[in-house]
Amino acid sequence: MKYIDEFRNSAVAKKLIEQINGTVKPEINYRLMEFCGGHTHAIHRYALSQLLPKNIKLIHGPGCPVCVLPIPRIDQAIWLASQENVILCSYADMLRVPGDHQDSLIKAKSRGADVRIIYSVGDALKIAQNNPEKIIVFFAIGFETTTPPTAHALLEAKRLGLTNFKVFCNHVLTPVAMAAILHTDEVEIDGFIGPSHVSIVIGSDAYKKVSDDYQKPIVIAGFEPLDVLQSILYLIELINNKKVTIINQYSRAVSTAGNTNAQQMIxxxxxxxxxxxxxxxxxxxxxxxxxxxxxxxYDAEVYFNIPLFNSDDVKACECPQILRGLKEPRECKLFGKACTPEHPMGACMVSSEGACAASYQYTV
Amino acid sequence: MKLNFKENIDLTIGAGGRAMYQLLNQLILKEFDNEFLAQQSDQAILPEIKGRLAFSTDSYVVSPLFFNGGDIGSIAINGTVNDLAVSGAKPLYISVGFIIEEGFPLSDLRTVVQSMAKAAREANVLIVTGDTKVVEKGKGDGLFINTSGVGVINDAIKIVANFKVGDKIIINGSIADHGMAIMSRRQGLDFASDIASDCAALNGLIAEVVALNPAIRCMRDPTRGGLSATINEWASFYKLGIDLKEDQILVHENVKGICELLGLDPLHVANEGKVLIMCAAEDAERIVAKMREHPLGKEASIIAEVQSISESYVTMTTAFGGIRRVDWLSGEQLPRIC
Known part of the structure; x- marks a missing residue:
């Protein structure tokens, strides 16, 4: 398929792997964090780790929007869905994320809550137009990638005078999270495989501060396997030469300034x-x-008097450590036993972009 | 009184009175026409059958009812025919149970019944007994169909689960067409596509393969849960280690495109006209050659190999040469696909 197959070409992959092998220095350990779940998924799906030299360690970052949402926010979404006269619209991934006591939106749905899976926030607007007697709450989650559609929906709702449309806003910011990981010193990172879709919106310049402040090279990488391999090669070259800069490997989609229309809308x-x-x-x-x-x-947090929850993670669940890159999924006691994609105990096992789910699904 | 096909099904039709009689005579008996159904009893009395019997049942709740390449009627016949055929049986007789929601257009029912009649003719099976129930509006979703079927297994046919390392797994063509044909017609997913379901009766193709008398270990039609589900079922039930070859698995371009867009893995997406045959390595090539002569097997290929007969796992050699695990589908990616 055009624009897909080119980036999954096995002959090119072999060449890139040879180049990587020829470039790594045996005395250096390359600890690279792929921030995004999309990269984590590609790395596992194409079994890329197996093909790389042993001294390249890929650390899975927290860039899975489903995974980083704290349990109390899930509980609030379940609370919203359970209110009289409410239709809660959500992206499919959120439905099985466990909240307090393993409750979830899908369980709320089976109890009678009106929870609808949507593929686009535009569908939530349509539902609001078709159900004027109901309150439609859109469970907005995600990094900068999914923020512009939410912003657009808010503008549209105002333009259409849709008073029954509310947004439960949980959007988060990538560069700030990268800085937070580096700030702790808990995990050692030599460079980042930088976000692809997020960068389309915010542009490659958006990482300048975090790169400068913490002296880390960042290569903005596409989500296809060849993108990932090429970006790893670039990172190795940068690390070998002790160069701290931002390279935009995903130049077919990402500009330095990003999508300024989307930024203005936000x-x-x-x-x-x-x-x-x-x-x-x-x-x-x-x-x-x-x-x-x-x-x-249009703000669900203003319209509803949403209670505060202070529920905690399941005790043995290592999601917090895994999301910080401190532990591997398989180091968690629950992994593959109490916690599987069918019965996830923690969020990293829910989304296909989560480090645990990707490891469970794909790793031999 | 003649049925007016511009009307909708109402509760009187399900009540067993004259209206039901009209529906049976003017639509169902007429379309499914055969001597056993014509007996109009509560049961069909069938001639003696020599040989082992295969017996199967399945309920069809597909949404939407009509899609590119088929409808609930063709799936309901082909699905049960295929469930019988993969045992090596020759499918013979089918029963049909309709559960219809009040308000369902009679013209749509006619379309479905005609489609079932056509599918039955093509698969060379007879619809010999049936039932129709109508439920109140809001208690069903248009139309549900149950079919059961009986087939006979020729004594000469030997499908023996005598696995050996090196056994091959063959499929008769591309994967994920049916699931994506349904998805692209789902309400709320407004994209146009030309993807057609692969819905088809496989008994003709399978009969030709079986006639070669190869050493077949097992056969299955990979429907819900896709290719990955069937391979995983085999691996865990028979304790086999199976490795899929990514570059041998065909996914049509248009199917690949929508899978990419929706973030679905074609390995997990349903098929309705595919058969997986596990066979001895030495028989694989001639089975593939035979399949390729048949209209439903033109794109047949060997897609996997048994690597272990003591340890249960499913892996895939990726196009890059890496090896990854292939897991079952988890969750409910595509509900009501058949």
Missing amino acids: AEVLEIRDEFSWRGLGAIPHSGLKIKAAYQD
Whole structure:
């Protein structure tokens, strides 16, 4: 298929692997974090780790939006879905994420809550138009990739005068999270395989601060396997030469400034929160987005009096350590036993982009 | 009184009175026409059958009812025919149970019944007994169909689960067509596509393969859960280690495109006209050659090999030469696919 097969060509892959083998220095350990779940998934699906030299260690980062949402926010979504007269619209991945006591949106649905799986927030708007007597709550999650559609939906709702459309906003910011990981010194990272879709929106310049502050090279990489291999090669060259810079491997989609239209749309309706809690990373200042006061009519957190929950992760669940790159999925006692994709105990096992699910599904 | 096909099904049709009689006579008996059904009893009395019997049942709840390449009627016949055929049986007789929601258009029912009649003719089976129930509006979703079937297994046919390392697994063509044909017609997913379901009766193709008298270990049609589900079932039930070859598994371009868009793995997506045959290594090539002569087997290929007969696992050699695990589908990627 055009624009897909070219980036999965096995002959090119072999060449890239040969180049990587020829470039690595045996005395260096290359600890590379792929921030995004999309990369984690590609690495496992194409079994790339097996093909790389032993001294390249890929550390799976927290870039899986489903995985980083803390349990209390899931509980709040379940609470919203359970309110009288509410239709909660959600991307499919969120439905099975366990909240407190292993409750989930899919369980709420089986109890009678009206939870709808949508592929696009545009569908939630349509549902709002077709059900004027109901309150439609869109469970907005994700990094900068999914933020523009949410912003657009808010603008559309206002334009259409859709008073029954509300957004439960959980959008989070990538560069801030990267800085938070580096700030702790817990995990040693020599370079980042940088986000692809996120970077289309925010542009490669958006990582300049984190790269400079922490002196780490970043290669913005596409999600296809050849993109990942080429980006690893670039990182190795940068590390060998002790160069700290940002390379844009995904130049077919990412520009330095990003999608400025999308950025303007976001700036119109959303603003940075003082603080947002991340699963695994804890509370990070200025890491999440909320709806601006001018659009508060569409803000589920304003419209509903949503209770605060302070539920915790399942005790033995190592999601927090895995999301910080401190542990491998298979080092968790629950992995593959109590925690499987059918019965996930932690969020990393739910989404196909989660490190645990990818490892469970694909690793021999 | 003649049935007016512009009307909808109402509760009187399901009540067993005159309206039901009209429906039976003017639509169902007429379309499914055969001597056993014509007896109009509560049962079909069938001639003596010599040989072992294969017996199967399946309920069909596919949504939407009509899609490119088929409808609930053709699936309901072909699905049961295939379930019988993969045992090596020659499918003979089918029963049909309709559960219809009040308000369902009679013209749609006619389309479905005609499609079933056509599928039965093509698969060379007779629909010999049936039942129709109507449920109140809101208690069903248009139309559900159950079919059961009986087939006979020729004594000469030997399918023996006598596995050996090196055994091959063959498929008669591309994967994931049916699931993506359904997905692309789902409400809320407004994209146009030309993907057609692969829905087809496989008994003709399988009969030709079986006639070669090869050493077949097992056969199965990989429907819900896709290729990965059947291979995983075999691996865990028979304790086999199976390795799939990614570059031998055919996924059509249009199917691949929508799978990419929706983030689905074609390995997990349903098929309705595919058969997997595990056979002795030395018989694999001639089975593939035979299949390729048949319209439903033109793209047949060997897609996997048995690597272990003591340890249960499923892996895939990727196009890059890496080896990854192939897991079952988890969760409910595509509900009501058949």
